[in-house]
Amino acid sequence: MSRLLWQAVTDKDALFGDQGWDAVVVISDQFELSDYPEIRQLMQHARSVDQRLGREPVLLLAPGLAGGRLICAPTGDLSGDYEDVRRFAEAAQAGIGMAVRAGAERPLLLVDEPQGDMRYSRAAEVALLGAGHELYRPFDVAPLNITVGVYGLEDASRANALEYGRIAARDLCGGDPEQMAPPAFAQYCVDLFEDSAVKVSVIDDRATLDKEYPLLSGVARASYGVERHEPRVVRLEYVGAGAISRNWMLAGKGVTFDTGGADLKIGGAMAGMSRDKGGAAATAGLMATLAQLQPKGVRVIAELGLVRNSIGREAIVPDEIISGHSGKKVRIGNTDAEGRLVLADLLSHLRADAKQHDDAVLMSLATLTGHVVRSYGPYSAVVENAVARGQALGGELQAISELWGEPFELSRLRREDFAQVAARSPSEDLLSSNNGASVNISRGHQFPMAFLLQAAGLDEHQLGSDKPLPYLHLDIAGSAVEKRDPLYGKPTAVPIATLLAKLLDH
Ligand SMILES: [Zn+2]
Missing domain, CATH: 3.40.220.10 (Leucine Aminopeptidase, subunit E, domain 1)
Structure with missing residues (x-):
């Protein structure tokens, strides 16, 4: 490399x-x-x-x-x-x-x-x-x-740094369910960032994951006991030289294989689900590019949630209630809506980092929904919270993405999206989804943002709060691999070029 x-x-x-x-x-x-x-x-x-x-x-x-x-x-x-x-x-x-x-x-x-x-x-x-x-x-x-x-x-230094990161992202996204199971994915990151400008740490201990990432650990529950499939959280930190003027906190969905869990993917829909880690892969790829380029004045912290959504006697099932890291009690609607559970805990941790800075921006990167593919085909979606929208961050990202050939569509979060995930009983604070595939639910790629905001505790950081935090959710389910062919399409490493251009303002 x-x-x-x-x-x-x-x-x-x-x-x-x-x-x-x-x-x-x-x-x-x-x-x-x-x-x-x-x-x-x-x-x-x-x-x-x-x-x-x-x-x-x-x-x-x-x-x-x-x-x-x-x-x-x-x-x-x-x-x-x-x-x-x-x-x-x-x-x-x-x-x-x-x-x-x-x-x-x-x-x-x-x-x-x-x-x-x-x-x-x-x-x-x-x-x-x-x-x-x-x-x-x-x-x-x-x-x-x-x-x-x-x-x-x-x-050629920028082009080479970019390709270095894109190669890493493609390797991580493209590896088969065993080659890039969570421990292997984490090890790839440890090797990639060894002696680099990016600090890497890995959480592999179940007690810590259960306590600190309970939703993520819930998704992983049927994978515990199969050592090579057990979950990992990888944290990556880059701090550029000089005064820091930009702080980004990124959460990457790394579902290394998605069987759907107890809501099993059937009728051939499971093939290609080793590519459900494209968000974590692109996030790691961006960090690899930063490690090479070492730009000044920016801090980027990333957390990657690496989980295999397995099926087995320990698998979580719909109706279960799990309390997330934020303290929110989440009722599981459909075990195939696992990516949002993984991201919610990562974002809840990154929220603590973001609170320490004046200009922090939170983002999640994920191959989250079939709905985004249904809506936009090969285009990615960016969904903003109101704080990000107030700063026109989604629109800026979209404009940059057009120039870099990684086009995004701007999707808007609406009040109905909150109704989709509202508690149905006093026992829970939130519902993760209704019990259907996102592709068949109207607003299936927008409403998960309503879940993510609340499950991560970002609802405490709205406009008008003491500490408003802008947050962008990037759904790359239609763009992470070429030709929308998750099984055989080559991973694209989207949207690393766009994010780098946004981070560096050029
Ligand atoms: Zn799923």
């Missing part, structure tokens, strides 16, 4: 001379390439015999260029009202994929960015995200031996 994928190249001779690059990959919409007349001329000649040029990725024999080959990967027409920057990721993915299949090991990437259209202001970076996605191989197969030169890039 320490090998650098991207190398900055500013010398124009690299495109033509013999500097070790073995292919040139050009990403462009029109291929006008006025700064590169040699490449344009080559393309014009080639187009007379192959009209695919500019329409689909094509490899040309190019004796004058590095490696003697040119791959033209078109974005397509970018002018349409509904186009967005993901065209660059897709083109780079196709172009780099073709280079690798053609045998290149040191391709040189040239991204022809459109001028003057704000939608494409991060086009070059987004192209790298797409190329990185293409080049990723799971940790249990041999990695590609590739270094990509990025022509026109002055400094």
Whole structure:
């Protein structure tokens, strides 16, 4: 993982001379390439015999260029009202994929960015995200031996730090139920952050988990006794140098396998549920990027709840009441709505951290609901509490996500959402959900936020309280793996690029 994928190249001779690059990959919409007349001329000649040029990725024999080959990967027409920057990721993915299949090991990437259209202001970076996605191989197969030169890039450190974190996130999200069971996931984090700028600690003791994370431990109940499946809470802390101007507290859902529990997933719906840890994986990935970049002035604390939602004679069942870390008594509505239980205890702990700072922002990252996939397809959702909404934090995150090709939809929490989780009897304070799959419940990805707010004790930090705390819930169930295929889709590492850009303000 320490090998650098991207190398900055500013010398124009690299495109033509013999500097070790073995292919040139050009990403462009029109291929006008006025700064590169040699490449344009080559393309014009080639187009007379192959009209695919500019329409689909094509490899040309190019004796004058590095490696003697040119791959033209078109974005397509970018002018349409509904186009967005993901065209660059897709083109780079196709172009780099073709280079690798053609045998290149040191391709040189040239991204022809459109001028003057704000939608494409991060086009070059987004192209790298797409190329990185293409080049990723799971940790249990041999990695590609590739270094990509990025022509026109002055400094590759951010791109490399980002890809470092994205690789970790993909490894953690993609590992099978045994490879990345909670203890293995935790160990991966311990190894990843060893001697780094991120401090890592792991809670593995049942008595502590029962006391400090009782809802999480409830979800894990049927997994106790199978040592390799037992739960873990991983806490990660990064404190940048200098005066701290930004404090983030992140909770990541890491359900390493979700059988649904006693409300068992049936009819084939269980396959792919090893990817129900994408929130914790992306959170760990962001921390890995911070460990590499070491930005000044920011503090980020993350807690990852790593649990296997197993079925067995100890499994929690609907109707049970469990008191969370916040003290709220939660009646279980459906054992397959386990992610919110895990997050509630993490957030309750992070609330204590957030209270110590003036400008803290809380977030949860989770593959939480089937409903978000039903609502938005491959897009993520951000749901704000009123404090975050007052500061327009969700809207800002959404705007940034568009530029980085990881688009979010902004969902609004409403008063009806609180009614969905309101106590039905004097014995409980809250209901975790009704007894149905979120996908079939109206407002199925919004109302869990009403649960999370209250179960984590964040209802004590509303607007008008002594200590209002902004909180954003990010549901990435539709975006954590590509093609919305949880079983075989490659993990995307969404939304690390967006969060990094938001954290650093650029
Ligand atoms: Zn579930």
